[in-house]
Amino acid sequence: MGQQGDDGSAEAFLRDFAQLSTIGATPRGGVDREAATVRDGMARAWLGGWLASRGFAMRTDAVGNQFGLLDLVPGAPYVLAGSHLDSQPTAGRLDGAYGVVAAAFAAHRVATGVAAGTTRATRNLAVVNWFNEEGSRFGPSMMGSAVFTGRLGLDEALATTDPAGVSVRAALDAIDGRGEQGPLPVAAYAEIHIEQGRELEETGDRIGVVTGTWAARKFRFRVLGEQSHTGSTRMVDRRDALLGASLLVVEARSLADRFADGPLHTAVSQLDVRPNSPVVVASEVRANLDLRSPDPAVLDAAVERVRAVAARVEAEHGVRVELELTHSWDRQDYQDDCVAVSERVCAELGLAARRMLTVAGHDSTNMKDVVPTAMLFVPSREGISHNEREDTAPEDLVAGVDVLTGVVRELVSAPGTPAAWTSPSLG
Amino acid sequence: MGQQGDDGSAEAFLRDFAQLSTIGATPRGGVDREAATVRDGMARAWLGGWLASRGFAMRTDAVGNQFGLLDLVPGAPYVLAGSHLDSQPTAGRLDGAYGVVAAAFAAHRVATGVAAGTTRATRNLAVVNWFNEEGSRFGPSMMGSAVFTGRLGLDEALATTDPAGVSVRAALDAIDGRGEQGPLPVAAYAEIHIEQGRELEETGDRIGVVTGTWAARKFRFRVLGEQSHTGSTRMVDRRDALLGASLLVVEARSLADRFADGPLHTAVSQLDVRPNSPVVVASEVRANLDLRSPDPAVLDAAVERVRAVAARVEAEHGVRVELELTHSWDRQDYQDDCVAVSERVCAELGLAARRMLTVAGHDSTNMKDVVPTAMLFVPSREGISHNEREDTAPEDLVAGVDVLTGVVRELVSAPGTPAAWTSPSLG
Numbered sequence: 089m090g091q092q093g094d095d096g097s098a099e100a101f102l103r104d105f106a107q108l109s110t111i112g113a114t115p116r117g118g119v120d121r122e123a124a125t126v127r128d129g130m131a132r133a134w135l136g137g138w139l140a141s142r143g144f145a146m147r148t149d150a151v152g153n154q155f156g157l158l159d160l161v162p163g164a165p166y167v168l169a170g171s172h173l174d175s176q177p178t179a180g181r182l183d184g185a186y187g188v189v190a191a192a193f194a195a196h197r198v199a200t201g202v203a204a205g206t207t208r209a210t211r212n213l214a215v216v217n218w219f220n221e222e223g224s225r226f227g228p229s230m231m232g233s234a235v236f237t238g239r240l241g242l243d244e245a246l247a248t249t250d251p252a253g254v255s256v257r258a259a260l261d262a263i264d265g266r267g268e269q270g271p272l273p274v275a276a277y278a279e280i281h282i283e284q285g286r287e288l289e290e291t292g293d294r295i296g297v298v299t300g301t302w303a304a305r306k307f308r309f310r311v312l313g314e315q316s317h318t319g320s321t322r323m324v325d326r327r328d329a330l331l332g333a334s335l336l337v338v339e340a341r342s343l344a345d346r347f348a349d350g351p352l353h354t355a356v357s358q359l360d361v362r363p364n365s366p367v368v369v370a371s372e373v374r375a376n377l378d379l380r381s382p383d384p385a386v387l388d389a390a391v392e393r394v395r396a397v398a399a400r401v402e403a404e405h406g407v408r409v410e411l412e413l414t415h416s417w418d419r420q421d422y423q424d425d426c427v428a429v430s431e432r433v434c435a436e437l438g439l440a441a442r443r444m445l446t447v448a449g450h451d452s453t454n455m456k457d458v459v460p461t462a463m464l465f466v467p468s469r470e471g472i473s474h475n476e477r478e479d480t481a482p483e484d485l486v487a488g489v490d491v492l493t494g495v496v497r498e499l500v501s502a503p504g505t506p507a508a509w510t511s512p513s514l515g
Numbered sequence: 516m517g518q519q520g521d522d523g524s525a526e527a528f529l530r531d532f533a534q535l536s537t538i539g540a541t542p543r544g545g546v547d548r549e550a551a552t553v554r555d556g557m558a559r560a561w562l563g564g565w566l567a568s569r570g571f572a573m574r575t576d577a578v579g580n581q582f583g584l585l586d587l588v589p590g591a592p593y594v595l596a597g598s599h600l601d602s603q604p605t606a607g608r609l610d611g612a613y614g615v616v617a618a619a620f621a622a623h624r625v626a627t628g629v630a631a632g633t634t635r636a637t638r639n640l641a642v643v644n645w646f647n648e649e650g651s652r653f654g655p656s657m658m659g660s661a662v663f664t665g666r667l668g669l670d671e672a673l674a675t676t677d678p679a680g681v682s683v684r685a686a687l688d689a690i691d692g693r694g695e696q697g698p699l700p701v702a703a704y705a706e707i708h709i710e711q712g713r714e715l716e717e718t719g720d721r722i723g724v725v726t727g728t729w730a731a732r733k734f735r736f737r738v739l740g741e742q743s744h745t746g747s748t749r750m751v752d753r754r755d756a757l758l759g760a761s762l763l764v765v766e767a768r769s770l771a772d773r774f775a776d777g778p779l780h781t782a783v784s785q786l787d788v789r790p791n792s793p794v795v796v797a798s799e800v801r802a803n804l805d806l807r808s809p810d811p812a813v814l815d816a817a818v819e820r821v822r823a824v825a826a827r828v829e830a831e832h833g834v835r836v837e838l839e840l841t842h843s844w845d846r847q848d849y850q851d852d853c854v855a856v857s858e859r860v861c862a863e864l865g866l867a868a869r870r871m872l873t874v875a876g877h878d879s880t881n882m883k884d885v886v887p888t889a890m891l892f893v894p895s896r897e898g899i900s901h902n903e904r905e906d907t908a909p910e911d912l913v914a915g916v917d918v919l920t921g922v923v924r925e926l927v928s929a930p931g932t933p934a935a936w937t938s939p940s941l942g
Binding site: 176177178222223224227229283284285286302304306314315316317318319320321322323325328330331333334335337338341344345353354355356357358359360361363364365366367368369370371376378380446447448449470471472473474475476477 | 603604605649650651654656710711712713729731733741742743744745746747748749750752753755757758760761762764765768771772780781782783784785786787788790791792793794795796797798803805807873874875876897898899900901902903904
């Protein structure tokens with residue numbers, strides 16, 4: 089392993105992360121590195137260089153997941169740590185990338201400890217950059233970890249196209265992003281991410297230890313009306329798809345406001361109007377609808393209310409509303425022993441930890457279904473997320489790397505014969 | 516002039532119009548012939564062939580207006596009749612094209628009468644296909660007649676680009692659509708169009724004689740919010756541009772409903788969301804807002820109400836709303852003597868005529884500002900417009916051609932020295 093003077097230090101972390109953030113940098117301090125774009129390819133190359141120069145063997149699998157493998161115990165399963173380098177079209181520099189670089193530093197520090205004889209490894213080490221976590225260019229989100237865990241078929245993922253008609257296969261090939269890494273035996277997974285909320289900021293706790301996920305229901309909806317002239321058509325004769333869609337947007341918001349303590353989040357954020365002409369009443373609108381809550385009963389009540397509103401809009405405005413459930417997950421827990429490890433490491437470092445739920449999905453939400461998974465949060469300034477103004481204080485970023493290092497060290501040196509799960513063959 | 520057995524007859528009109536309707540035909544009986552597309556070029560070629568074979572000299576000007584000139588009286592100004600062959604992306608086959616072919620038949624019939632000695636001409640005859648009346652590909656609408664009447668600069672029109680970045684100049688050049696026709700002296704203008712409403716259908720009258728236009732105010736609006744995560748961001752922290760825009764869409768509709776007798780039409784029909792991601796709360800929405808009424812006082816009250824709603828949305832939802840007035844016209848009248856000519860022709864033909872206002876804009880709205888202008892309507896089935904299902908009964912189409920023929924004949928043979936307006940030089 090090549091070593092520099094301050095290699096693995098807090099200063100090195102902040103310096104190297106700042107360097108990565110110049111790739112796809114936007115004028116307002118964020119990044120634009122959508123999955124399998126040229127700039128995603130550049131970020132992957134940066135990571136490959138960083139890990140390879142520290143002794144990690146770089147591999148990619150058939151869906152573009154990028155691994156840095158470090159064998160410490162011949163034949164043992166891997167402790168995986170990572171997140172994703174791809175971003176929303178304009179995003180903050182931390183979302184995903186922080187977790188990848190933190191994992192690289194954590195793995196490198198642990199490996200350094202093993203080499204120095206201060207840490208005894210019982211598992212191997214791997215850093216992972218999951219392909220296409222964001223899902224903004226190619227749906228669904230968390231694509232790479234979904235294929236890795238067998239939840240999504242490889243062929244289906246590769247055939248997915250972006251709005252310009254480019255497939256995942258073609259886009260990955262254009263950045264040499266697909267490789268031949270076969271099944272990997274995995275013992276455990278660890279990930280750290282910015283909170284994307286303001287619970288830590290408000291409580292003053294330094295680290296979030298994620299114990300479970302909110303439940304979610306995601307819909308695509310279509311409102312079907314009929315084209316007519318925006319000027320001359322009498323109002324009573326109009327069947328305005330954009331009016332119907334707007335009523336659903338407004339109702340989704342008022343649904344959330346009705347639950348005063350905030351256990352329901354609702355959003356419509358993607359909406360396409362056809363024919364989208366200044367003089368033609370819309371004949372069709374397609375949009376998404378995202379409902380999340382820690383309480384499945386709240387979610388079920390919200391879905392019922394959405395269906396009632398859709399029926400009312402149909403009856404009152406002569407349009408048809410089609411609702412299609414595209415994603416549904418209930419509240420799910422992370423493994424207790426991983427929560428315990430995370431809390432123990434925080435206590436040792438003197439950092440106040442807080443048990444939390446995650447509202448957003450992460451690659452760890454896929455991984456926790458197959459192996460013991462630790463998921464950590466650092467604070468987000470004002471909870472700003474999916475925004476170039478997203479930020480976290482440097483001391484919080486550094487503290488997060490320290491906690492992740494401790495967690496990875498405990499997982500790598502856990503006693504006993506590890507129970508390994510092996511990822512499916514993508515050949 | 517080449518003549519066929521039934522040339523100029525009702526049967527010939529229906530046959531030839533059906534033939535034109537095959538150009539850019541859609542599976543559901545409409546057409547797709549946006550301005551300066553290949554299929555617009557094909558329709559223009561069809562018209563050129565039809566008119567040239569009947570003795571008209573084909574000319575185009577620098578903004579793509581297509582003229583068929585027939586000189587009957589050396590040096591006299593022209594009576595122009597026409598409409599537009601371009602269409603919305605998916606449109607009915609009648610909007611615009613009916614008026615062009617009706618004008619071609621009317622002019623041909625009048626010319627035949629002049630040749631036979633039954634009509635005495637004091638003016639020359641011209642058929643016109645105005646460029647880009649629809650404005651769906653290149654804004655603003657009524658572009659060709661706006662340049663012809665000096666309301667819009669040639670350079671500005673030619674530099675306008677479509678969403679793919681293609682300019683009017685380049686698109687017209689790709690179909691050989693720009694020519695060198697210089698200033699034309701014009702004595703009068705006549706146009707016929709489908710009603711795009713159901714007033715004639717409900718009253719049973721056969722012909723609408725347009726006496727004036729509704730007033731209109733058109734806005735572009737922008738709602739500016741801030742990107743955030745659709746799942747994790749707390750509802751109170753969101754500044755959702757799509758929610759703000761949706762509230763304006765809903766309010767625009769309820770404004771119209773408040774005026775029970777329908778003197779106010781409102782529409783939002785074009786809306787673009789940024790970044791338009793399923794997981795990012797919208798930071799910006801751009802949309803149009805179209806307000807029309809025969810009563811300027813109603814319009815002013817509506818605009819005031821819209822501004823108040825925008826201010827409320829800003830205050831309650833943390834977004835900024837920018838309203839920009841892009842078009843404004845007050846109620847305007849067509850010339851009384853042209854209304855009188857139209858009513859006289861209808862009476863002679865035994866067709867019940869009805870004085871009406873036009874809500875939609877037409878090329879005649881530009882032309883009436885420079886020369887005496889007759890504007891006629893035929894009924895629209897169920898008032899359906901800007902829709903492939905747009906339709907008019909064949910007997911109504913034929914009756915309309917007869918009325919337009921009579922009006923053009925009266926204008927061409929009007930006694931006295933005509934007062935001529937001359938179009939500006941586009942050189």
